[in-house]
Amino acid sequence: MSPMADTTRFRAKPGIVETDLETEVVLLDPATREMFSLNATGRVVWRALPGRTVADLAAEVTRAFDVGYDRALEDVRRIVGELLAAGVIVPDDHDG
Amino acid sequence: MTVEDGVLSFPVLGRPFAARRVPARLAGWLRESWDYPGYAVPTSGYAIELEVAGAAPSGAAHGWAELDVVVPGRTLRFRSEGSVWEIGDEASGLRLEIGERGARIELWGWEAAGDGAARHHALYVALSEALRASGLVPLHAAVAARGGDVVAWLGRSGVGKSTTLLHAVNAGWRPVAEDLCWLEPGTLAAYGWDRGVRCWPETLRRFFPRLDGAQPAPDGKHLIAYDRLGASSPRVATLTRLALLDRVAGSATRWEAVTPRDSVKALWEATGVPLASHSRQVTAAAVERLSRLPAARYVLGDTPPHLAGAIAGEDDQVRGG
Numbered sequence: 001m002s003p004m005a006d007t008t009r010f011r012a013k014p015g016i017v018e019t020d021l022e023t024e025v026v027l028l029d030p031a032t033r034e035m036f037s038l039n040a041t042g043r044v045v046w047r048a049l050p051g052r053t054v055a056d057l058a059a060e061v062t063r064a065f066d067v068g069y070d071r072a073l074e075d076v077r078r079i080v081g082e083l084l085a086a087g088v089i090v091p092d093d094h095d096g
Numbered sequence: 097m098t099v100e101d102g103v104l105s106f107p108v109l110g111r112p113f114a115a116r117r118v119p120a121r122l123a124g125w126l127r128e129s130w131d132y133p134g135y136a137v138p139t140s141g142y143a144i145e146l147e148v149a150g151a152a153p154s155g156a157a158h159g160w161a162e163l164d165v166v167v168p169g170r171t172l173r174f175r176s177e178g179s180v181w182e183i184g185d186e187a188s189g190l191r192l193e194i195g196e197r198g199a200r201i202e203l204w205g206w207e208a209a210g211d212g213a214a215r216h217h218a219l220y221v222a223l224s225e226a227l228r229a230s231g232l233v234p235l236h237a238a239v240a241a242r243g244g245d246v247v248a249w250l251g252r253s254g255v256g257k258s259t260t261l262l263h264a265v266n267a268g269w270r271p272v273a274e275d276l277c278w279l280e281p282g283t284l285a286a287y288g289w290d291r292g293v294r295c296w297p298e299t300l301r302r303f304f305p306r307l308d309g310a311q312p313a314p315d316g317k318h319l320i321a322y323d324r325l326g327a328s329s330p331r332v333a334t335l336t337r338l339a340l341l342d343r344v345a346g347s348a349t350r351w352e353a354v355t356p357r358d359s360v361k362a363l364w365e366a367t368g369v370p371l372a373s374h375s376r377q378v379t380a381a382a383v384e385r386l387s388r389l390p391a392a393r394y395v396l397g398d399t400p401p402h403l404a405g406a407i408a409g410e411d412d413q414v415r416g417g
Contacts, residue, residue, distance in 0.1 A: 015373065017380045019360045021387060026360040030369045030376060031163075037357050 006055040006073070009092040010080060016088050018046070027088050036086045041065065042079045049089065054080060106130075108144065108223075109278055109287060110137035111230050115146040119207055122148070125216060128291075130223060134330035135287055142230035143198040144223070152186050152204045163371065167217045168253065174221075174371065181225070181371055183218050190215070192222040194372050199226035221371075228375040233279045233382040236366045239272035239286050240264040241333040246272070248286065248386075249394070250362040251341030256396045258295050260341060262304050263401045265325050272331045279335075281382035284389075288331035292321040338362070338391035347397035359387040 019026045025043045027036045038046055041061060048060040057080070058073035065072075083089040104123050105114040108130050115126055126146075160175035160182070174181045181192045188205025201222045206215065224234055237248040238257035247264075249257050258274050265271055273288035280287075294317040300308045313319050322331065340354055340362045363383045370376050 015376075017369075017376050019364075019380055019384050019387065021356045021360065021384070024357060026357055026364075028364055028369065028380075033166075033369060035361055035364065 004054060004077065004080065004084075006058075007053050009051060009053055010083070010089045011050055011092040012046075013088055013090050027086075029086075029088055032087070034086070036083070036088055038079070041075055042083075045076055045079050046083075051092075106133065107137070107139065108132075108227065109135055109232060110140045111227065112139070112143045113146070114143070117148045118146065119148070122206065129220065132287070132289065132330075135332060136330070137287075140230055141197060144201070144226045144230075145198065146201045146203070146223075148206055149202050149204045152184075152189060153191055153202055165221055165371070167221065170214065170217065172214070172218055172221060176371065179372065181222070188215070190218050190222055192225060192371075194225065194229045199229055201226065225371050225375065227278065228370045228378065229372055231281070231378060233281050233367055233379050234289075235277050235279050235286065235363075236275060236368070237277065237286075238274055239277055239288065239333065239335070240269035241272055242269045245337065246286070246333040246335050247337045247339050248277075248335050248366075249339045249341050250366045252365070255341045255343050257341060258293050259299055259303070260394070260396070260401065260403075261293060262295060262299075262307070262320075262325075264403055266304065267403055269403075270333075271322060271325050271327045272333045279382060281378060281385065284335045284385065286333055286335050288322075292319045293325065294319050335386065336389060338386065338389050340391060340393040341396065342393055343396045345398065347395065348399045349397040349401055350395050352393040352395060354391050354393045356387050356391075358393070359389075359391045360384075363387060 013029070015030050017028045017030060019028070023040050023043070025038045025046055027038065027046070044061055044064045045057050048057055052060070054076055055073070057076045058069060061067060061072035061076060062069050080089070103114050103116050104118060104126065105112070107113065113130065115123065118126065160177045163174045163176055165172045165174055172183055174183045179194045183190050184205070188208055191202045193200045201219070203219070228234070235248060237250050238261040239246065239248050240261055249260055251257055261271055261274055271293065272286060274290050274293040276289045277286040278289055279285070294313060296317055297308070300318055307320050307324065322329070338359055340358060360383055363386050367379050367383060370379055
């Protein structure tokens with residue numbers, strides 16, 4: 001996978017169903033019946049996803065947890081990479 | 097259940113259901129699979145209509161999205177556009193249209209279709225979708241109740257739900273469902289949706305000899321009607337706990353802790369994924385609520401069953417026979 005730019009935006013794949021457990025989220029792709037779990041950090045990223053860049057998401061994580069920006073950015077890149085690989089998010093081609 | 101002017105009608109958990117021009121065998125299947133008159137559920141404004149038509153409806157389904165639905169032993173490929181789903185071809189098939197106030201199912205070429213099991217599966221899916229659209233959620237689980245405790249045993253087909261249910265009955269629990277119930281998501285009331293417990297003859301002989309000699313089913317299993325198990329009708333109870341069933345040969349039968357994530361995954365497998373997006377949201381809300389119930393994994397190994405501890409906190413004595 002090519003490295004993602006920190007200015008890239010993503011959105012949920014249409015139809016993904018979420019079950020929010022408050023400290024984590026379980027995502028279900030109805031087309032494949034595959035399920036994907038997100039921990040507390042992943043839940044923050046998932047909730048903040050629409051319209052935000054990778055850098056924005058990292059800033060969101062620093063607000064939610066006691067963690068520095070660089071560490072947050074590293075976590076967000078990993079989480080977004082996993083979500084992309086699982087097919088539950090896609091790059092958002094629309095500006096803004 | 098009534099039949100007037102060729103219209104078969106009965107409520108399905110309060111949802112008015114009417115079937116027109118259905119052949120006798122189909123009418124029998126509808127009654128057997130969907131007519132449970134014992135449940136006192138307030139009448140719903142969501143009506144379900146079924147009609148057997150002479151020919152396929154107009155409006156070809158070219159370019160519609162395809163969606164596979166997995167049912168026991170096969171995969172059904174539906175086509176969809178908006179709130180309409182179809183399966184089959186010009187010669188025989190089914191169309192389901194989901195509306196806000198009701199659902200309509202149209203069948204054509206029903207009696208000419210070759211694969212009877214496939215068309216019954218397709219109709220079952222369509223009727224289930226209609227009920228889902230009315231706000232209910234199916235739950236594939238064995239359910240048993242004792243006092244205020246109501247446990248849903250979740251697990252894949254063949255893992256041991258029926259046998260565990262019979263062990264629970266032997267330990268004084270009341271059976272609610274062997275494999276399927278319909279759930280009212282707002283209250284978690286579970287309505288048992290089967291006619292008895294199906295069990296292999298050797299399992300009956302080994303653990304429940306007093307029940308041996310029950311009515312045999314075409315698949316070789318015996319159907320033990322609920323009245324033989326002391327179950328009163330109607331079989332409805334409000335769920336209070338989940339038990340995630342697993343089978344591990346060569347190990348001891350035991351209870352294990354589970355995470356809410358484990359419960360969510362088991363619950364989605366037990367509810368299935370609806371065709372309609374609105375129903376998916378209803379199911380997701382139900383799964384979320386159910387996942388907050390106390391839950392534990394019950395691992396069926398080679399040692400005798402023990403239902404105590406994580407299920408009820410009591411020292412159940414499981415009796416053979």
